[in-house]
Amino acid sequence: MFKAFRTFKGGFRFKNYAGQALPILIESRIPSRVIIPLRQGFGTEVKPLVKVGDAVFAGQIIARDDATISSPIHSSINGVVEDIKRMNYFKREINMVVIRASNLSAEVPRLTGHSHEWWKLSNEQIEELIYLSGAGSLDREGIPTHFKSSIISPEDVKHLIIHGVGSEPYNISLDLLLEGKNFLHFFEGVKILKRIMPKAKVHLAINAHKRKIIEQLVKLSTELDWLDIYPLEPKYPQGYDEMLVPTILGQKFPYGYSAANIGAVVLNIQAVLGVYNAVVEGMPLVERIIALCGPNIKENIHVRVRVGTPLSEFITERLKTEESARVVLNSLLTGFTLNEFSLPIDRTFSQIIAISENKQRKFLAFMRPGSKRDSYTRAFLSKWIPGAPKISDTNKHGDERPCISCGFCEEVCPVRIIPHLLSKYVTRNIIDEALTNYNIFYCIECGLCNFTCPSKISLMQHIKEGQDKLTMEGCDRGQCILPYFDLKGIEEYRGVTKL
């Protein structure tokens, strides 16, 4: 059913940033050497099943642990295991399997038991396919199966939220993901998910500006009473679980805990396509579609890359060479900076953004009209010209000043806390009950307060510091959140996009 437009208070719409990835997909070549992290997406690190010197084929499970909450990891190329070593990967020490290619064929052997008539398969068979393909580890909570791929079992899921909102400044193209046949595949994927989660109501949240996609979905779903379609404004951070659950379900979110604890599973479009590929095509999760965005990339397109490909294989040649760039993973607001191009990509990558590291000083910068400058205020020309492309760079655009209580951070905060007030408490080292009373633990670290602050204060970092200090004093998140919720699993997990 088609539902009325809804949104949340606060947030900020990042509009028309120059350098969005066009809906063009290019196959990247098979790399000669891959480094496969043994922890990808949701779940714990898994033990390797292979030894140095073993020959492996593309799609072979090289690491798996059925006892812990995890999903299998595959080799993404045909080759020989060269090394298994611990490496620093996004601030965590984890094991990596290095595989040298022996045969550059693009063929991937299919999983046994997959079927084009998936409705004839039993639930167990579908779940096994999802688990074995690795798709179960996608997104922040994983896809629940009976193989411990998520923290709840499929029967406990009351709400399944699938979103393609795209609220970041740069997003993977929805038009590309749902192009042609993929659209029907996506819809089959939704049906498969509904089959394994029989009690779940399915909520499809799509960017309200993608009218065609919504129209098509509405046409397909008229007879399905378990499916609702929501057009949502692509206002950051609408794509966060913490915002989707309150906007769609009208429920309070247990900030800092998983949505699975309140019986909701949030998935994105790529995860649903992964489910389709696993069950119908029998395709193990060995490749990802990655959007290359930002003004410092020569061509803003999408590439299909094998998991484990070092960044240098496909990023270095595509970067503009004139100026130094900062390469960021997934989100310009919260993402990691990718400095080491020898690191591999994993299942969680969806955008790679390159913006210029702008250290240039500009004469009377603050007086310029700013036809390409983005701002929360309407004090720049760009806000008065519809469709003006915005540039993005890493300059601070101003000096740090004391807080003048302008209130921008409060207005923009999606979880209704007052960042400047909390920051003043923390910087003056007043760490007491008042902070928890002002809901300091509600912070979802979206970074909008830092973004809007005209005084360039690191509000988010101050709030995080306050949370850490409070926890040291014995007053932790649990005391503020848990009494108000009936949570099932209580296992904290924050995806790789978070620091």
Next chain:
Amino acid sequence: MRILHKVIDSMYGLIGKNKFLSKFKPVLVATDEFFFGTDKVTNLPHIVDYMDIKRFMALVVVALIPVTIASVYFWGLRVLAIIAVSYAFGGMVEVAFAAIRKKEIHEGFLVTGLIFPLILPPTTPLWVVAVGVVFGVLFGKEVFGGTARNIFNPAIVGRIFLSIAFPKIMSSEWRVPLTDAITSATPLVLFKNQGIITSYTDMLFGFNSGCIGETFRIGIIAGGIFLILLKIVDWRIPFAFLTTAAAFPWISNHLFHTNFAPPLFQLLSGGLLFGAFFMATDPVTSPFTRSGKWIAGILLGFLTVLIRALSGYVEGVMFSILLVDTFTPLIDTLVLGARYKKKTK
């Protein structure tokens, strides 16, 4: 631009060598940043808003430009001298404190230095302007710890100090616009003493006596709306202030029409519009909570009308702003207390 760059670079060299001059490094750094912006880069998030305090304050100054130009037209070039004295002496206090504190000069002074002369009578002697701005910046801002820690609007503090210390200069001699003639009556005085209501169009376009910047009211309204449209100023305080200042006398004028002037007269006389758009909205001294802004605005409206009607003073805007500034922390605390009720388990 290149010459300026060279001058600043050579100044850095000079300051580095001389021990006494090195105290003034913050001033030079501030000048450097003013002209050439920053080369610092972000940490997280990777992109930030282009808005900064420099543009924030510069836009308030831009909004005051029509009023300033009009006041030069009405009162002659002397206005420019008054503004120059205000910037010079206020700037000296700022520089002195920046040198002592070893902190940079903050841009807030750009606004204070312009607002202060605009709320003085056109006949104010220059030395009085200097005394007022020094007192205002010193006791309105610096003693509290500088920008963003002040409780009162520095311009208001200076103005009130002057009107208490020099009542004769500050409230008995007014000039008739476009002439050198001296009169003792502003529209508010005329109403208070004789019950005369000045023509509304004259007041709107500034053809009557009053403070330097408060008479060209159409320009004030335009500047205020400009700031609200750009989101630099929150609309709640001016809206609540002006509505109360119109609604309250609308009722009381029926009951005591000798004391309370009619609503439109209240809005268009004295410094009400200037105060509502440019002084009550100072983010530092006004409440930061939304409900607090409504409360402050309504309080301001009531107090202004009450002081105008019932006290010995003719004008109540600056006293009410000063009073409400004192209540700001209390209002915020009460609002926060109501919003975040102590959670009982």
